[in-house]
Amino acid sequence: MDLELYKENIIEHYKHPANKGSLEKVTFRDLNPLCGDELSVYLDIVDGFVKDVKFDGQGCAISIAAMSMLTEKVKGMSVENVKSLRNEDVLQLLGIPISHTRMKCAMLSLRVVQGGLDC
Amino acid sequence: MFPILKDGLVYLDSAATTQKPQRVIDRINKYYSEENANVHRGIYTLSEVATIAYEDSRDKVASFIGCSSEEVIFTKGTTESLNLLTKCLELQEGDEVVLSVMEHHSNLVPWQQLTKKGIVVKFIPLKGFELDMEAAAKLITSKTRIVSIVHMSNVLGVINDIQRLADLVHFNGGLLIVDGAQSIAHMPINVKDLDCDFFAFSAHKMYGPTGVGVLYGRKELLNGMEPFMFGGDMIKEVKLSGSTWNDLPHKFEAGTPNIAGVIGLGEAVDYLSELGMEKVMKDEEELVTYFLSKLPVSGVKLIGPISGRGGVFSFTVEGIHPHDVSEIMNSFNIAVRAGHHCAMPLMKELGVNGTTRVSFGIYTTKEDVDKFFSALEKVKEVFNGS
Numbered sequence: 001m002d003l004e005l006y007k008e009n010i011i012e013h014y015k016h017p018a019n020k021g022s023l024e025k026v027t028f029r030d031l032n033p034l035c036g037d038e039l040s041v042y043l044d045i046v047d048g049f050v051k052d053v054k055f056d057g058q059g060c061a062i063s064i065a066a067m068s069m070l071t072e073k074v075k076g077m078s079v080e081n082v083k084s085l086r087n088e089d090v091l092q093l094l095g096i097p098i099s100h101t102r103m104k105c106a107m108l109s110l111r112v113v114q115g116g117l118d119c
Numbered sequence: 120m121f122p123i124l125k126d127g128l129v130y131l132d133s134a135a136t137t138q139k140p141q142r143v144i145d146r147i148n149k150y151y152s153e154e155n156a157n158v159h160r161g162i163y164t165l166s167e168v169a170t171i172a173y174e175d176s177r178d179k180v181a182s183f184i185g186c187s188s189e190e191v192i193f194t195k196g197t198t199e200s201l202n203l204l205t206k207c208l209e210l211q212e213g214d215e216v217v218l219s220v221m222e223h224h225s226n227l228v229p230w231q232q233l234t235k236k237g238i239v240v241k242f243i244p245l246k247g248f249e250l251d252m253e254a255a256a257k258l259i260t261s262k263t264r265i266v267s268i269v270h271m272s273n274v275l276g277v278i279n280d281i282q283r284l285a286d287l288v289h290f291n292g293g294l295l296i297v298d299g300a301q302s303i304a305h306m307p308i309n310v311k312d313l314d315c316d317f318f319a320f321s322a323h324k325m326y327g328p329t330g331v332g333v334l335y336g337r338k339e340l341l342n343g344m345e346p347f348m349f350g351g352d353m354i355k356e357v358k359l360s361g362s363t364w365n366d367l368p369h370k371f372e373a374g375t376p377n378i379a380g381v382i383g384l385g386e387a388v389d390y391l392s393e394l395g396m397e398k399v400m401k402d403e404e405e406l407v408t409y410f411l412s413k414l415p416v417s418g419v420k421l422i423g424p425i426s427g428r429g430g431v432f433s434f435t436v437e438g439i440h441p442h443d444v445s446e447i448m449n450s451f452n453i454a455v456r457a458g459h460h461c462a463m464p465l466m467k468e469l470g471v472n473g474t475t476r477v478s479f480g481i482y483t484t485k486e487d488v489d490k491f492f493s494a495l496e497k498v499k500e501v502f503n504g505s
Binding site: 003005006011015034035036037038058059060061062063102105 | 438439440441442443446447450457458459463472473501502
């Protein structure tokens with residue numbers, strides 16, 4: 001039974017995600033084509049930096065853990081640096097092997113956060 | 120018998136697609152190795168052999184669902200069959216089409232396209248996990264040209280009262296279309312008994328190959344409809360100025376068909392006919408009862424009725440997302456499905472963000488059900504500790 005996917009910190013981020021909540025209005029929302037996950041991000045950008053970030057929505061352990069970890073990372077980052085984040089960076093944050101199918105769950109976070117920068 | 124299952128895979132996703140018996144696989148191989156030729160055209164032996172095999176499959180399907188052969192149209196699948204109807208049934212501005220909120224996207228999205236032409240689409244709501252038949256009786260009026268309903272829900276497993284809907288719509292002068300994608304493999308189907316005007320299903324959900332399906336339509340109706348696709352084989356005569364159409368069913372089968380697929384479907388029909396659909400249904404009923412007896416599991420909620428149902432079970436696990444349930448099930452070599460099951464409006468109606476779904480096939484055993492419930496406990500352990 002190989003369940004490295006559900007290491008303690010993943011479950012922890014899923015059950016108690018960082019930055020869960022909302023700001024004034026939703027910046028960007030997207031759905032996972034592997035249906036069942038939807039995330040909304042609230043971005044407060046001041047002088048080209050992410051001053052505050054919150055997220056809301058429903059999703060699986062991977063999508064929520066990824067979003068939780070990603071929002072922790074981008075808080076305080078410059079917009080330029082957030083824009084240059086890649087899939088590999090999210091994978092590194094998660095630190096677990098992700099299957100081809102679950103990749104969509106992990107990458108939803110990046111799509112939503114970077115999508116929010118264009119709004 | 121089912122080669123994919125020989126290594127102990129517990130396959131509980133037959134509602135998505137069924138595994139194939141060796142004889143269906145062999146039949147398709149035989150077609151390509153010994154019988155392959157284009158149909159309806161050649162005057163040489165091989166073409167005749169192919170044509171006979173193809174048309175024999177049509178006869179088998181007709182016999183399987185209780186209609187005549189010219190009323191069996193081969194399509195790419197249920198989705199194409201339903202799309203064909205939205206294109207070829209003549210509807211006008213103000214006409215009403217009644218669907219239900221539990222419809223699969225394939226029996227919903229195509230009808231939505233008609234609203235652009237001023238056709239009104241209405242939805243029968245749920246009462247619990249069943250169709251609200253009182254509401255249906257109010258929604259189906261003399262303005263209702265079409266009622267298009269799923270026979271057995273791929274989410275809830277509920278089996279809808281098609282005959283009652285037929286009464287309602289026919290009384291009002293409309294037509295009844297039935298989405299039989301799930302029901303075809305779970306119970307005997309007789310389209311005359313169901314009293315439906317059209318019935319659609321796919322081969323791959325009844326132990327046949329992918330890429331082929333059926334649309335049954337009452338002869339008088341099909342005769343009055345214009346074709347869906349145009350080109351070779353569906354014509355009688357072609358001049359530069361225009362063309363005339365072939366007779367039924369060929370009028371609706373343009374181009375070279377999925378010959379191997381149709382022949383594979385015929386073999387699947389033979390397989391099921393030999394087993395007997397009454398027996399298939401009875402065996403499944405026993406397994407359904409067994410599953411339900413094991414179901415009361417803390418934190419697990421069945422999304423569907425307890426009775427009047429087939430072997431398709433959607434459920435939620437408190438605090439654990441369907442993706443994660445499925446992932447952990449997979450680590451036990453158990454295949455279940457997670458998500459919306461192509462029924463987003465139904466999910467919204469039910470107030471759930473997706474479910475995990477278990478569905479039975481002919482090969483599903485009590486041991487499979489036991490293994491599932493065992494794994495379900497492990498799923499809970501991963502997230503909640505033992």
